[in-house]
Amino acid sequence: MTRRPVQPQHELQLKLYSQRGYATHQERRPPPSRMVLSERVGRSTSRREGDGAQKKPRRRVDGPWTAMNRTVANIEQSRKPNYATRDDDRRNRGKKDDKNFKALKMQRALASISYGQRGSIKARMQEVESFDQFELLPVVKRAIAEEVLKGMVDIKPTPVQKLAIPALLGQSLGTRIRKQKGDASGRQEFLLAAETGSGKTLAYLVPAINALKIAEADDEVLKAYNKRLEEEKEKRAGEPVGKWIEKFEPHPNTARPRVIVLVPTAELVDQVTAVAKKIAHVVKIKVRPLSGTHDVMRIQSNLYGPFGVDLIVATPHLLASIAESDPNVLSRVSHLVIDEADSLLDRSFSEDTIKIIDRTMPSLKQLVLCSATIPRRLDTYLETRFPDMQRITTPNLHAIPRRVQLGVMDVTKEPYRHNKMIACADAIWTIGKDTAKHEGVSKDEVDITRIMVFVNERETTQEVADFLKSKGINAIALHRDTPEQRQSEMLASFTSSKPEKGAMTTADVLNSRRSLPNTQVIVATDLASRGIDTLAVRHVVLYDVPHTTIDFIHRLGRAGRMGRRGRGIVLVGKDDRRDVVAEVKRSMFMGQALV
C-alpha cells in the first residue's frame, strides 16, 4: 500500500489561500472518506443481517459503566473503514452511487426534487427571452426597464422569473406551464423555489402589482372617490393637497391593502419595500413597510395615512398583532406572498404566519410561497394543507452554484490549536490582503472588501465581532442590540451593486500590520441576514459548521449572487462533522443538489 505524503499544516494553509484562488491540490481532489457509515444505519437492529435477525434485540441502557467487562471490541462489520484509493474515488465520482452523500443523507433536511422534472423545465425556460413576452401592463414593463433594472444592458428574465411570472399571470405562453384553475373559490396557490440571489423578489412582485393595477381599473368605489377628490382639488384651486386631505373623506384603501408580502426581518422589509417602491413610482400605487423597528406613529401613518395603502411589506408578528386589534386590515387581501417561506413556516414564525393566511383566505385570489430551500417539514406541511399547490422549481434548486468555491480550514491544527477566533481573524486578514494584491500595486485606491461571517448562535455574534475588532478588523455584529443606524449603514454598503473605493492604496493595505484597511465584516446568524441581497459580498466565512444543508445554502448564498463569483471558508473544529463538510464541498464541486 502506498502512503500519501504528509504535508505540514502551515503549507496547506498557505496553499489554501494562495493566489490560485483556493483551488489547491486538496481542494480539487477531496481525499477519500476513511470512515463510511453503514448503509443500513437507519434500519432497526432487528432487521440486520445474520442469525440474529429473528431475535428480539436486547435492550441496552447506556450509562457510565456500559463499556466495562467487554470481551470483544464492539465494532460492527459494516463499520469497517473503507480504504478506497484516490483512483477508486475518481472512478466513482459522477456515478449515481449510494456512496455519495451518505453523511448528508443521515441528516436529510431538504425535500428531494427529481432531476427528470428539472430537465423538462429547463427546456421550457428557453422559450422566454424577454420581459416583453409576458402579458404585463405596459406601465409595469416600463417600471422594470426604467426603474428596477435601470442601467442594465440586455435585460432578460432570470430562470425563476421565466417560469413564475407567466404562471402567476395565468398566461399560457409558449412555456406550456400548467395554467392553474384555482380551487372552488377561484384561489390559486403557488410555491416558487429557486436558488439564492436568483431574482425571486421580482418574480412575485411583478405579477402581484400587475394584478393590483388591473383590479384598480375595475374598482367602482375607488373610481367614485377619485372623481370626488378631483372635484375637491378644483374647488380648492391650487391649495396643496397635503394641507387639506386629512379633513377630506377617508381613502377607500386606508388600512385595507390588497397585496401583502410577509418577510422574516426588518432588514428584509426595507429591502423588498425599496424594490416595490421603484415599481410603484412608475405604476402609481402606494407601497408601505410595517416592521418592528418603526415607532407607533410611523406604523399608524403607514397604515391609516390619508392616501390609502395598496401593498404592505411586513413581518408576521407585527401584522398579526395589528390584525388582532383591527381585523379589517386583512379583510380585502387578494394576493398574499410569503417570502422566505422556509423560515416563516418554521416554528418561530409559523403561528403568526398561519394566522395571517387563515384570516386572508376569504378574499384571497393568490397565495404565493417563495423560498430558496424546501425543507422536508415545509414539504409535508404543504402536501397536507395545500395539496393542489403548483410548485415552480428551477433546475438548480438546492445546488450551490459552481461559481462559489468552498475552502476548509482545520482549526485543530497549528497554528490555531482549536482557537476558532484566531483562525477566523487569520482567514479575514488573508482575504483582505489577497484581494488588495489582486487589484495590482499600480492602483491608487483599492475596492473595499466585504466579508460575511456566519455563526450558529445569536449570542456568539458580538463575541466574534469584538475579537475581530481587537485584531484590527472593521467588524460589526448584526443582532437586535446593534445601533440601528450603524447596522443599516453597514448593510447598505454590503447590498450596493457598485464597487466602492476605500481610502487606502494597495501598498497601504499590504504593508499595514496592526489594522486591516479597506475590509468590512458583518458577523451574523443566517436568520438575521436571510434574503438580504448582499451583492457586494464575495467572501463568506462559516465560523461554525452549519447545522443543516439548508443553512449551508442560505449562508453561502450571500456570496455569488446573480451570476457573480464567490468564495466560502468553513472553519472545522474537533467536534464538527467533517464528513458533512466534505460532502457539501464535493456536491458543490460537482454542481449537484444538496440533500
Ligand SMILES: Nc1ncnc2c1ncn2[C@@H]1O[C@H](COP(=O)(O)OP(=O)(O)OP(=O)(O)O)[C@@H](O)[C@H]1O
Ligand atoms: N432579470 C434580472 N436581471 C438582472 N438582475 C436581476 C434580475 N432580476 C433580479 N435581479 C437582481 O438580482 C438580485 C437578487 O435578487 P433577489 O434579492 O430577488 O434574489 P432572491 O432570489 O430573492 O434571493 P434570496 O433567496 O437570497 O432571497 C437583485 O439585486 C436584483 O436586482
